[in-house]
Amino acid sequence: MAAYYQNRRMPLRPACGLHEDEPVIPQSKLQKEVPSFPLSVFPSAIRNIVEALVEYEHFNINFIAASMFTTFAAAMGNRWNVRFSATWVERPIMYVALVGYPSCGKTPPLRLALSPLLNLDHEYDREYCVKLKAYKQWESKSPKERAALSLSEDMERPRCRCHVVVDATIEALIGAMRDNPRGVILYSDELESLFANFNRYNSSDESYFLSAFSSTPFKYIRKSADEHIFLPNPYCSIIGSTQPGRLAKQFGGERVVNGFSSRFLKVYPDITDMPTWGTERMQDGIMEQWERIIREVAAFDVKGKEQPTELTFSLEAHRKLCQWKESVNNAIYSATESEAQKAVCGKLEIYLMRFCLIIRIMKNIYAGESVSMIDAGSAEAAIGLVEYFREMENRVIRVSLSGNLDKRQTELLDALPYDFRTSDAIDLGRSLGLSESTVKRFLNNSAIFRKEEHGRYTKMSCDP
Numbered sequence: 530m531a532a533y534y535q536n537r538r539m540p541l542r543p544a545c546g547l548h549e550d551e552p553v554i555p556q557s558k559l560q561k562e563v564p565s566f567p568l569s570v571f572p573s574a575i576r577n578i579v580e581a582l583v584e585y586e587h588f589n590i591n592f593i594a595a596s597m598f599t600t601f602a603a604a605m606g607n608r609w610n611v612r613f614s615a616t617w618v619e620r621p622i623m624y625v626a627l628v629g630y631p632s633c634g635k636t637p638p639l640r641l642a643l644s645p646l647l648n649l650d651h652e653y654d655r656e657y658c659v660k661l662k663a664y665k666q667w668e669s670k671s672p673k674e675r676a677a678l679s680l681s682e683d684m685e686r687p688r689c690r691c692h693v694v695v696d697a698t699i700e701a702l703i704g705a706m707r708d709n710p711r712g713v714i715l716y717s718d719e720l721e722s723l724f725a726n727f728n729r730y731n732s733s734d735e736s737y738f739l740s741a742f743s744s745t746p747f748k749y750i751r752k753s754a755d756e757h758i759f760l761p762n763p764y765c766s767i768i769g770s771t772q773p774g775r776l777a778k779q780f781g782g783e784r785v786v787n788g789f790s791s792r793f794l795k796v797y798p799d800i801t802d803m804p805t806w807g808t809e810r811m812q813d814g815i816m817e818q819w820e821r822i823i824r825e826v827a828a829f830d831v832k833g834k835e836q837p838t839e840l841t842f843s844l845e846a847h848r849k850l851c852q853w854k855e856s857v858n859n860a861i862y863s864a865t866e867s868e869a870q871k872a873v874c875g876k877l878e879i880y881l882m883r884f885c886l887i888i889r890i891m892k893n894i895y896a897g898e899s900v901s902m903i904d905a906g907s908a909e910a911a912i913g914l915v916e917y918f919r920e921m922e923n924r925v926i927r928v929s930l931s932g933n934l935d936k937r938q939t940e941l942l943d944a945l946p947y948d949f950r951t952s953d954a955i956d957l958g959r960s961l962g963l964s965e966s967t968v969k970r971f972l973n974n975s976a977i978f979r980k981e982e983h984g985r986y987t988k989m990s991c992d993p
Contacts, residue, residue, distance in 0.1 A: 611903065841901070952984070
């Protein structure tokens with residue numbers, strides 16, 4: 530099993546991928562394949578919505594599926610968690626970056642997926658404005674006037690409910706999480722605008738998001754307002770988009786070392802053309818279905834419980850996860866020399882637990898069940914989704930470690946096996962229109978290649 534999974538380009542079955550009888554596919558063919566988001570993680574109702582949007586609105590299947598999965602997790606918020614062991618508990622927090630060139634169709638599916646939460650926020654905002662007006666009227670009265678008007682002696686300033694926070698500062702985000710203990714999702718259409726604010730006002734901005742990923746309790750003191758905020762279980766997911774040329778700046782360098790990059794799941798499909806326009810109109814009711822599903826999750830009755838509902842794993846699900854850990858993730862970790870890949874192995878184990886929880890709650894909501902145990906099917910689907918994001922990360926690592934490669938360099942890197950000789954690279958380069966001297970200069974990029982001996986190299990950014 531370990532040897533099989535060292536060939537990292539082997540496509541995995543959407544259900545789980547833990548099959549030893551898969552046919553061996555030539556490396557040259559595998560390296561050109563880009564995986565597609567495994568729709569098997571969704572119940573049929575959500576899967577049908579995704580497929581309709583792809584067919585009629587011409588959304589990229591990866592962008593819309595990942596956006597909807599993240600939106601569902603944000604609607605869940607803090608109300609569910611999953612326990613794998615006595616000391617390991619996870620909440621459905623997700624950091625997601627949609628990666629693509631300008632005008633490739635990233636924003637429309639992202640906004641559409643978030644639209645039910647934004648619609649709820651619009652309703653909350655109207656309620657907040659009414660309550661705020663009443664509060665200000667009360668605040669403007671003297672105690673004597675309040676008594677004459679039969680107003681209460683004390684009145685608490687209303688808090689604004691929301692699910693989505695858009696391009697906020699850390700201070701505003703913390704305030705939103707205080708007012709919304711169930712959690713929020715930070716939406717940044719261009720992640721560059723979010724990252725540009727890091728360290729502008731406070732040197733700890735980036736470290737805050739490193740801690741928030743794990744829902745670490747947080748204490749915030751704002752001296753100017755004499756305000757103390759304690760968040761015992763902060764929930765904040767993040768979703769936004771970026772461009773390939775920004776990857777090295779946003780997810781390379783120190784952000785590989787400190788784990789910031791590996792916290793983000795990247796969705797980087799192979800898109801060469803702008804989205805097409807179609808003449809057929811999507812049938813009515815599709816988006817209404819998505820609206821109903823998200824509203825049902827967001828309004829799910831927790832019966833007054835302050836603590837989240839905790840799910841555990843069935844024996845079979847636990848066994849499958851342990852098998853994946855030993856036969857797949859540990860093998861990949863041991864085989865790679867890349868710091869980035871080692872960091873990804875660790876974070877994917879965290880996401881595996883979170884995916885199990887999200888997929889199981891999707892099933893519960895869809896079937897009207899209240900199952901409190903992760904089943905084997907949910908575990909298999911979560912493993913398939915983890916391996917999809919690992920392959921997406923492979924595409925990103927080359928760029929974030931080495932800068933933006935041109936088309937022919939990318940083609941050469943994809944065509945080269947893990948272990949190769951200089952003569953092999955020169956021959957492949959010539960077939961792509963690259964001179965011998967250009968290929969040799971490319972091989973000197975130590976972020977991508979490691980020289981094992983004279984005339985022999987291995988690829989640093991991809992596992993064997």
